[in-house]
Amino acid sequence: MFGLDKRDTGVLIIVTLLALFAPIILNPFPTDSAMAQFNAGYPDLMQKFVIFGIFAIGFNILFGLTGYLSFGHAAFLGIGSYSCVWMFKLLGYNVIPGIVLSILISGLFALLIGFVSLRRSGIYFSILTLAFAQMCFALAYSVLSNPRFNLTNGETGLQVYANDPQWFHRDGLPDLPHLFGLSMRATQKIQVGAWEFQLNAGYYMCAIVMLICFYLAIRIFRSPFGMMLRAVKSNQQRMNYTGLNSRPYTLAAFVISGMYAGLAGGLLSAVDPLAGAERMQWTASGEVVLMTILGGAGTLIGPVLGAGFIKYFENIFSKINDNVLHSWFAFLPDGLEDFMVFIIHPFIGKGWHLTLGILFMLVVIYLPGGLVEGGQRVLGWFRKRSAKPDAKAGKTEPAE
Amino acid sequence: MGILEVKNVGKRFGGLQALSDVNLSVKENTVHAIIGPNGAGKSTLLNCLVGKLIPDTGSVMFDGQSVLGRAPYEINQMGISRVFQTPEIFGDLTVMENMMIPCFAKRDGAFMLNAMPMVTNQKEVLERAEHMLEEMNMAEKRHMQSASLSRGDKRRLEIGMCLSQEPRLLLLDEPTAGMARADTNNTIDLLKEIAAERDITIAIIEHDMHVVFSLANRITVLAQGTPLVEDDPENIRGNPKVREAYLGETA
Numbered sequence A: 001m002f003g004l005d006k007r008d009t010g011v012l013i014i015v016t017l018l019a020l021f022a023p024i025i026l027n028p029f030p031t032d033s034a035m036a037q038f039n040a041g042y043p044d045l046m047q048k049f050v051i052f053g054i055f056a057i058g059f060n061i062l063f064g065l066t067g068y069l070s071f072g073h074a075a076f077l078g079i080g081s082y083s084c085v086w087m088f089k090l091l092g093y094n095v096i097p098g099i100v101l102s103i104l105i106s107g108l109f110a111l112l113i114g115f116v117s118l119r120r121s122g123i124y125f126s127i128l129t130l131a132f133a134q135m136c137f138a139l140a141y142s143v144l145s146n147p148r149f150n151l152t153n154g155e156t157g158l159q160v161y162a163n164d165p166q167w168f169h170r171d172g173l174p175d176l177p178h179l180f181g182l183s184m185r186a187t188q189k190i191q192v193g194a195w196e197f198q199l200n201a202g203y204y205m206c207a208i209v210m211l212i213c214f215y216l217a218i219r220i221f222r223s224p225f226g227m228m229l230r231a232v233k234s235n236q237q238r239m240n241y242t243g244l245n246s247r248p249y250t251l252a253a254f255v256i257s258g259m260y261a262g263l264a265g266g267l268l269s270a271v272d273p274l275a276g277a278e279r280m281q282w283t284a285s286g287e288v289v290l291m292t293i294l295g296g297a298g299t300l301i302g303p304v305l306g307a308g309f310i311k312y313f314e315n316i317f318s319k320i321n322d323n324v325l326h327s328w329f330a331f332l333p334d335g336l337e338d339f340m341v342f343i344i345h346p347f348i349g350k351g352w353h354l355t356l357g358i359l360f361m362l363v364v365i366y367l368p369g370g371l372v373e374g375g376q377r378v379l380g381w382f383r384k385r386s387a388k389p390d391a392k393a394g395k396t397e398p399a400e
Numbered sequence B: 001m002g003i004l005e006v007k008n009v010g011k012r013f014g015g016l017q018a019l020s021d022v023n024l025s026v027k028e029n030t031v032h033a034i035i036g037p038n039g040a041g042k043s044t045l046l047n048c049l050v051g052k053l054i055p056d057t058g059s060v061m062f063d064g065q066s067v068l069g070r071a072p073y074e075i076n077q078m079g080i081s082r083v084f085q086t087p088e089i090f091g092d093l094t095v096m097e098n099m100m101i102p103c104f105a106k107r108d109g110a111f112m113l114n115a116m117p118m119v120t121n122q123k124e125v126l127e128r129a130e131h132m133l134e135e136m137n138m139a140e141k142r143h144m145q146s147a148s149l150s151r152g153d154k155r156r157l158e159i160g161m162c163l164s165q166e167p168r169l170l171l172l173d174e175p176t177a178g179m180a181r182a183d184t185n186n187t188i189d190l191l192k193e194i195a196a197e198r199d200i201t202i203a204i205i206e207h208d209m210h211v212v213f214s215l216a217n218r219i220t221v222l223a224q225g226t227p228l229v230e231d232d233p234e235n236i237r238g239n240p241k242v243r244e245a246y247l248g249e250t251a
């Protein structure tokens, strides 16, 4: 289907179904139950899942295929966000121009940064990209926000003010980001028994964009261009002596992944019209590296899983506090209860980074292929178990 | 005029004069061997031909055009393919993919943004790669990851990859180094076949005299960075200067 082979079509269909039914799948616990805090099916978080999914899918095109590890991709995320908010300020709240501009501008910046950074490889490349991203951060945070020329609005972050031109804004259109009148905040709440599901317009728009991005990534992976990118990772020397110029290949991959990042940034602004410099900070660049490696670099679905995993931890684990813990362990004798809370305390709330760090280390050491490899191992284990009875049957046959 | 003309080439590494005043002319459709003791500068000379090193002095002409100052991929596109001392292949890719990449390079040139069509739709490239694999007797290994091939098979694959580009000049740097006897003989047979059946010039650097005398039509002996003699194989065998500089050492 769509020019994909059977397996890739299967993967695409699964991801499509997951994205469509995410509001239901991610809300497995009744609204009033104690477990409800583990529900992730609310618009804010689901939007983050798919937007950071796009970011990671794009990053994986560069890192997973060519092996070039960029430590500065958050710069493109930020550039995308600013571009989109500027379109809101100048043209109006329709998200389309903003999203288009965020892709174009980040692509332009990626061309520039990639052209310089790709003169080196390995750790030097990573450091160059990091340096560029920190420069962008500094520019956005202070340099480009002075009274005479205020492009980024510094610490406060760029946002839409009442006296902005918004040339195409008309009465009757929502005073918030919208898609031809459909507000990104529009949410349909569905009550099913004790459960409540929220179908949000912003989420579904982002999910559709993510599916398109995912489909394009599959096409790139399976194309001659994708094969060349894998050749770059495998043996650049042989590539150069085979009459291929690796530089434009890596640059094209860099620009494509930069555009994915810019698109993700644009969508972040589209669902919440505010762009701040912290989006460009090195921690944000590191996060997408973690997502990709955690999920499985070089695999199709890994980055999406990694992005979901990390965003889930960030939003759910960070909300568990000591009161919640006490209520969980209330059935234990008092001393033991306090002890358990004491033990677990460092790993929750603000300590979610610690939990994530430990999980990341475990995955990198025991599952170098990331969550995808974990999934494959579990599947393989089940197959073996179900294959065993057949093997026994096979053995008895000759005796008959 | 040979297809490859090397004139007065010199190359210095710090205090070491690795090559000095090298003159070499390789005639079209011959197998030209370059021999010499370890450290004579054979690999350095080869690196000067393919753009990995730029000589300090002299000129290198291929088919009437200078190769100096061009990037390795440009020199390859001119028609020079190179086989390395240790096989350089795309270890993470399958054998078939390894063979397809030079076929793409031949068809599309140094760069082509071919990002939406599927590899499986590239009929001519697939056929060409498949054909070459069959010629190399590797068709049944097409789905293997190439890193898991034996040393001899890796060498075969690398030679096949070079040939699939239909180069006019094939450069080989000690293609049998570190190989078992059987693999060495297979490689000799393969190269003989290539030289006989194809419209191709081969320049080979070799340490193993058995390989040299089974293949070469012409031999240049390199010692301490300068050519000692250039002659036909029969004369090289009897030349006392060569025996002293090279054969005497190994015998």
Ligand SMILES: Nc1ncnc2c1ncn2[C@@H]1O[C@H](COP(=O)(O)OP(=O)(O)O)[C@@H](O)[C@H]1O
Pocket (backbone or CB within 6 Å): B013, B016, B018, B036, B037, B038, B039, B040, B041, B042, B043, B044, B045
């Ligand atoms: N990149 C380099 N830097 C410094 N010295 C080198 C370099 N490459 C080769 N040499 C030196 O040049 C001489 C010739 O080396 P090489 O061409 O590899 O010899 P051969 O291939 O004939 O054994 C050796 O003494 C070697 O140590």
Ligand SMILES: [Mg+2]
Pocket (backbone or CB within 6 Å): B042, B043, B085
């Ligand atoms: Mg050598």
